[in-house]
Amino acid sequence: MTEAPVPRVVVVTGTDTDVGKTVVTAAVVATALASGRRVTAYKPTQTGVEPGDPGDMAEVERLCGVETSEGTRLRAPMAPRPAARLEDAALPSLDEHVARVAALAVGHDLVVVEGAGGLLVELTDVGDTLADLASAFPDCGVLVVARSGLGTLNHTMLTREALSHRQIRQLGIVIGSWPDSPDVIETTNREYLEAQPEGLLGVVPTGAPGLEPAAFREASPGWLPGLAQRLGTP
Numbered sequence: 113m114t115e116a117p118v119p120r121v122v123v124v125t126g127t128d129t130d131v132g133k134t135v136v137t138a139a140v141v142a143t144a145l146a147s148g149r150r151v152t153a154y155k156p157t158q159t160g161v162e163p164g165d166p167g168d169m170a171e172v173e174r175l176c177g178v179e180t181s182e183g184t185r186l187r188a189p190m191a192p193r194p195a196a197r198l199e200d201a202a203l204p205s206l207d208e209h210v211a212r213v214a215a216l217a218v219g220h221d222l223v224v225v226e227g228a229g230g231l232l233v234e235l236t237d238v239g240d241t242l243a244d245l246a247s248a249f250p251d252c253g254v255l256v257v258a259r260s261g262l263g264t265l266n267h268t269m270l271t272r273e274a275l276s277h278r279q280i281r282q283l284g285i286v287i288g289s290w291p292d293s294p295d296v297i298e299t300t301n302r303e304y305l306e307a308q309p310e311g312l313l314g315v316v317p318t319g320a321p322g323l324e325p326a327a328f329r330e331a332s333p334g335w336l337p338g339l340a341q342r343l344g345t346p
Contacts (some may be wrong), residue, residue: 114186118144118216118342121252122283125227125242127259127267129188131286134168135225135321136257138175139286139314139338142332145176147343149221153180155207156235156245157228160189168226170251171321175328182217193234206240210248231271246280253283253320255339258285258305260298282310291317313338 122140126133137153144151157168169180183204185304186195196203204212216223227242234241246252254275259270268285275282285305291298306312306339314336320328333340 116342118222118283118339119251119253120221121213121223121225121246121249123225123227123242123246123254124252124257125231125254125260126257126288127230127271127273128165129266131257132214132286133226133257134171134329135175135316136176136223136255136286136288137168137333138328138334139316139320139335140224140255141172143336143340144222144224144343145329146333146340147337147345148240149331150219150326151176151224151342152178152216152220152224153226154216155180155226156183157192157203157331158185159192159195159228160183160187161185162187163191163310172226174258175325177329181212182213183212192228192236193231193239194333196237203235205238205271206236206244206248209235213249214265217315223284227296231274243274243278243280247278253281255283256283256285257288260290260294260301260315262297264281264301265304272310284310284313286313286336287315289318291318311338 124133124137141151151246153172155169161167172180187197187199232241254269258264316335333345
């Protein structure tokens with residue numbers, strides 16, 4: 113059976129914080145670039161970064177050489193709503209995020225949206241989540257970034273269940289940091305995730321962000337063979 117094409121908007125979420133969403137976002141962008149697509153990335157809310165300092169989108173720009181954008185940024189390294197309260201700042205609304213992604217889609221073949229934390233972290237002052245943002249786009253799919261080690265199966269299945277409950281298209285799972293010498297827990301976790309209906313799109317090796325940008329871009333399609341195949345990446 114032929115795989116469905118990759119949608120115009122790909123949302124990258126994690127099973128938790130610090131699971132490798134940014135490096136996976138960069139690898140998705142690089143894999144799509146290798147297929148000849150015009151690609152950009154968008155981070156609705158960047159937290160834990162001072163004004164003027166490089167955030168997650170700057171890392172994607174460095175590794176992939178594309179233009180990116182943020183919806184807003186907040187200093188505290190925590191979820192957007194409490195971080196905004198600390199600064200007495202207003203968060204962009206869901207409609208504003210939708211408009212920004214839609215505007216980016218006009219000039220690009222693919223917009224990759226990197227979430228903050230997990231799928232149900234609130235992005236707006238009224239509690240809209242990344243899942244709500246994904247639901248706003250008919251041509252959207254969500255890629256789930258998971259850990260390799262103990263605990264990842266429960267977190268991954270909870271995220272998958274939340275997506276299924278909302279009838280959001282699931283593109284597959286990526287392990288965000290795959291060690292050089294995986295232990296038995298990690299190898300059995302990988303086998304389990306590979307057996308899920310959407311499958312495992314690939315694994316990004318630990319240390320990937322330390323590669324030179326050209327080497328990162330060249331290697332990315334090989335890390336994400338499930339995505340590269342759908343994109344038609346050589």
